[in-house]
Amino acid sequence: MADVDFSQDWITLLGRLDRQVSSGRPSPDTAALSEMMSSYQVPGVSIAVGHMDGRIWATGYGVTGGETSTPVTTDTAFAACSVSKHVAAFGALLLVQNGVLDLDTDIDEYLTSWHLRDRAGRRPAVTVRQLLAHTAGLSDTWYRGYPAGHAPSLRQVLDGSGATTTPPVRSTLLPGSRFRYSGSHYSVLQQLMVDATGTPFEELMRALVLEPVAMVDSSFDQHFPHQRPPQLVARGHHGGGTAIPGGWREQPETAAAGLWSTPTDLLRLDVEIARAASGDSKLLDRDLATEMWTPQIPGGSYGLGTEVDDRAGRRRFGHTGQNVGYTCFSYVWPDSRIAVAAMTNSEDGWELLASLRAAADRRYTTGIAAAPIADVAGRYLLRDDYPIDITVTDGQLTFSAPAQQPVLLLAGPDGRYLHPGLDLEVRFLQANDQPCILELRQEGVTQTARPSTLPDQFSQRQQG
Structure with missing residues (x-):
């Protein structure tokens, strides 16, 4: 891959995206990216492709939306949705590496301002690892966000009080018994990291992850899009192209869904994790990076804050995300040493992103011969x-x-x-x-x- 010109390579790929990707095999039903954006009424798309040697190619398509709509550029910030969990997990593992947290210690050892309980009011035994892996059995919750200025505090989200629109975070399944994806795991993780360090989550993540990884256009601060020039923020859209009132929603559950970022920044993190798994990172050690990529339930597809596909020759790790108004993914193909991230400002971006990911899968998975x-x-x-x-x-x-x-x-x-x-x-x-x-x-x-x-x-x- 060292001699590949990413720009020419991806201009070709984006000209013939497969619309029918569920079978995993190429189909003759293809369309250019611009056609798919029009078909699904996706206003804007941003894409970045990078190699572990540091080379990055990035570009934007379409518009940011809203009254001040301008072309999407590589500096346009989008809501990173559940890719926030992937980034938060990296921060949590850095705290583990620094001895602040232990993966297999009961979370009550760290929580001081709030405590997890089951429906009978008892405190279950839950570990940091189980929060990261969505195996703690917490409330099944998807966070839809709030209009600007009307978001509850994280503590209110955990308690289900005030203006919160989601139920209280409780232990509802036997901890460690199975995987169930839910943002509530990362709300508890967020509070735990704050209590363990005494530092607001946004500041903690900036110091732990964003600055060291050079994610210069990223922040967990919910004021970030308001402080950024309007032309550098993508406005969210419902399906069918209807704009989100106010442009976007605030997410007090920042570890679960509150990061603002660009594909280039997300790609930088996945490249850093890939380097760490190879023993080449100055930030995270190899064993913890490998834990991120290891399914925590036998036969499962989720590690520590990471979606895992470890099929031979087709290994891919990273995360997908969807908030109200946005969709995205960030993945690394470690055998090819390539990472790809893409973000849209539409809830209807899923089909388009699936085609982009399929194109990357076919380009960057390594062939394995059939056994004799x-x-x-x-x-x-x-x-x-x-x-x-x-x-x-x-x-x-x-x-x-x-x-x-x-x-x-x-x-x-x-x-x-x-x-x-x-x-x-x-x-x-x-x-x-x-x-x-x-x-x-x-x-x-x-x-x-x-x-x-x-x-x-x-x-x-x-x-x-």
Whole structure:
């Protein structure tokens, strides 16, 4: 990738975006970015692409919206929505690294101004790790924001009091038992970080993350867009192009959804995390960066403040976001050392962003050859209680899943195999002399089963 001209590369990609991305395969239904913006009535889009060596290409399309509408530029600030969680998590891990917090300590050790309770008023045992990973089982909440000047305090949000439009933050599921994405986890994290340091959250994040990472056009301060020149702030829009009254909403839940930023700044953070995971960051150590990218529930797709896709050859990490009036994503493809971030000022930006992400996936995922048929026999674990056994006889593969009759897989193109009676596609992939892995694709969703240490009766491969 070192010799790639990002501008020419992306001008070509943006001229033929795939409208049909759910299958994961290219389709002939393509459109230019400008056509998709018109179709979905998205006023403005900003995009940045960068390499871990420091090269960045960024551009803007469309307009900021509002009475002072001007062209979107690389300096135009957008609401970063739930990508705020990704940035807040980086800050929390820096506090862990500095010994201020511990990932597996009860949050009551740090909270002083407010305490989490369940519906019966008891204090559950919840850890910092569980807040970061959305596994603490807190209230299922999406924050819609408030008109300027009418936002409650974070404490009111936690209590569900005052002008708050969301229920009190409570423990409602067994902590640590499962993943449930909810902004309430990051509201508690925000209060915890403030209590543990004695510093307002906006100031803390500026000192911990924004300044060290050179995120010069970013802030968690809800006054930030008011203090910025009007032409450098994108106004939010509902679906269909209706403008948000006042231009945007305030988010007292700043760790969950309150960051203002640009794609270039978001990209800088993801590049820093990628460098840290490679041991090349002066800010975060390798082990903690790796924790960000490690699913915290076996078979899950969320690490510590990070959405995780760790399929072989297609690894991608980062976060998506949607606030009232805005949509965005920021991802890094570590095997290609590339990061891409994109932001829109429309709730209808999702389809457009999905096409952008699909283009980046196809451009930056690394190819992995199908494993030779002689190497694929054995047992694979989809999860600990779901083994899959593959045998090879006379060049044919037999697939055995728990409680199901064994079936012969049908050979398809490109090293793929099809189940004869189900919507199930199987691939065996191998890279860098590692044991091959088994991928199962059903209804557009890909799952990975990894090889198990097999008892003798499964370890002997039958080959014709």
